[in-house]
Amino acid sequence: MGKINCNVIQDILPLYIDDTVSDDTKELVEEHLQNCEICQRVYHETKADLENDMKLSAQTKESRNGANDLKNFSKFLKKRKIKTILVSIAATVICFVAVFTFMNKHITYINYKDAGITIVEDNEDEVTYKTNIRGNYHWNTSLDTETGVGTIHFEQSLWEKYVDSIFYPFDHIHSSLKKDEIKEMYVDKDGTTTTIWEASEEEQKAYLSEEHTEPLG
Ligand SMILES: [Zn+2]
Structure with missing residues (x-):
């Protein structure tokens, strides 16, 4: 038992x-x-x-x-890392687009002095001048064929001024004004007296039937 x-x-x-x-x-x-x-x-x-x-x-x-x-934890870190990278990329793209847009929309007028205009040649038929603007730029011209008064407005966006200037430093574009078509060329936008070139009084009198004091704006 x-x-x-x-x-x-x-x-x-x-x-x-x-x-x-x-x-x-x-x-x-x-x-x-x-x-x-x-x-x-x-x-x-x-x-x-x-x-x-x-x-x-x-x-x-x-x-x-x-x-x-x-x-x-490593999964969490990985997820976080990917998220951080994506957020960084998105932020960079947004910043770039914002800066690019702003710099291209912000256009400033270049006055006579800043345009660095100098007369290269002044002969019987034409006047040749050159500009000395840093970076890329663009311009608008208008000409009154009645009076022979022309205006030219140099303009530049911030992008053209600060970014394009890296690739295009000062360029010296030569432009010619034909004396049989143009008697005066104004640069300043507000119609002040700055001119690239003005024909002599005799030439002007020969060209014009009446006197003019106001340039085209
Ligand atoms: Zn026992």
Whole structure:
């Protein structure tokens, strides 16, 4: 009977260690353990084994959690990095478009002095002048064929002034005014007296039937 008891006791030892047995069973096991060295040894071994198992499973769980945390964190970082890069690219494009638009829309008028106009040649037929404007630029001209008065407005956007100037430093465009078509050429937009060239009074009188004082605006 003792042998059978030992087998029964050893079978329920794990449950006893887990404390999932009834009080009657508990009493029975404790009573037996007090008198049986073999079962005592098995009890201690089983207890140690179970505790070890628990420790191991706890460790595994922990390390698995740790690995998951690391994985999630690197995923988070990766996502964040991609987001940061995308936001940076978008911001750069928006900035560039804004600056480009602003610099092209902002057009300033270049006055006579800044245009650096100098007469290169003044002969019987024509007057040749050159400009000395840094960067790219554009101009509008108008000519009153009745009076022979012409105006020319040099204009430049910020882009032409500061960016194009990297590729086109000062250029000296030579332009000719034909004396049989033009008697005066005004530069300033507001119609002030700055002229590129003005025909002599005699020439003007020969050309004009009446005097004029106002240039074309
Ligand atoms: Zn026993």
